[in-house]
Amino acid sequence: MLAGIDPDSAIDRLRARRPESRRHAQGSYDALFAPADTAHASLAERAAVATFVAALHRQDSAVAYYQALLAREDERLVSTVLNLADLAGRLAPHGPYGDFVGENVPESVPGPRFAVTDLASTYILGDRLTAALEHAHLLTLHPRDAAPADLERLEDAGWSATGIVTLSQLVAFLAFQLRVVAGLRALQDARAALDPAASIREGAGQ
Secondary structure, three states: OOOOOOOOOHHHHHHHOOHHHHHHHHHHHHHHHOOOOOOOOOHHHHHHHHHHHHHHOOOHHHHHHHHHHHHHHHHHHHHHHHHHHHHHHHHOOOOOOEOOOHHHHHHOEOOOOOOOOOHHHHHHHHHHHHHHHHHHHHHHHOHHHOOHHHHHHHHHOOOOHHHHHHHHHHHHHHHHHHHHHHHHHHHHHHHHHHOOOHHHHHHOOO
16 A cells, blocks of 8 residues: 555565465554554554654655554644654755774764754654654664663663563564565566556556
């Protein structure tokens, strides 16, 4: 759906050749966004983090999708999350960043780390979600810089060990999902460029 794939199109048939990959990807989504237990990470927190991460990846369809999930859970969070994502994107428009040690130092790429400094945003988000968005930015654009101190900040904000694992899994899944979407769209664009009439024929059911 996020890639805009039409049923029975060439790309849809291509995806059908990987049933196990499709099943496991959907299973991961269901476990994260339709879980049996939300005691350690609420649905609103999950949707807010997903909206923020999708915006960092500049995936408009995913932003719209997860924004709708967030609005359903807690509409008052939507504008704040989107504004912070826009701020984070302008602060660090490229990536990933991070520092290496030893012989890999030449591969280091310095870049700013994101922090929510606006008191109004912190008030709306609360300590837990504020810390979660900062950590999501770290895992998305500074993955090599993540350290025990970052986990301690989550704990200080009220995240349990199980909640921290869920948060990390969520960001990792989104990185996978959004790259698959980008890849599928690239395939569709390439096919359309090679055969502009293909989409017309498929739309006509031929």
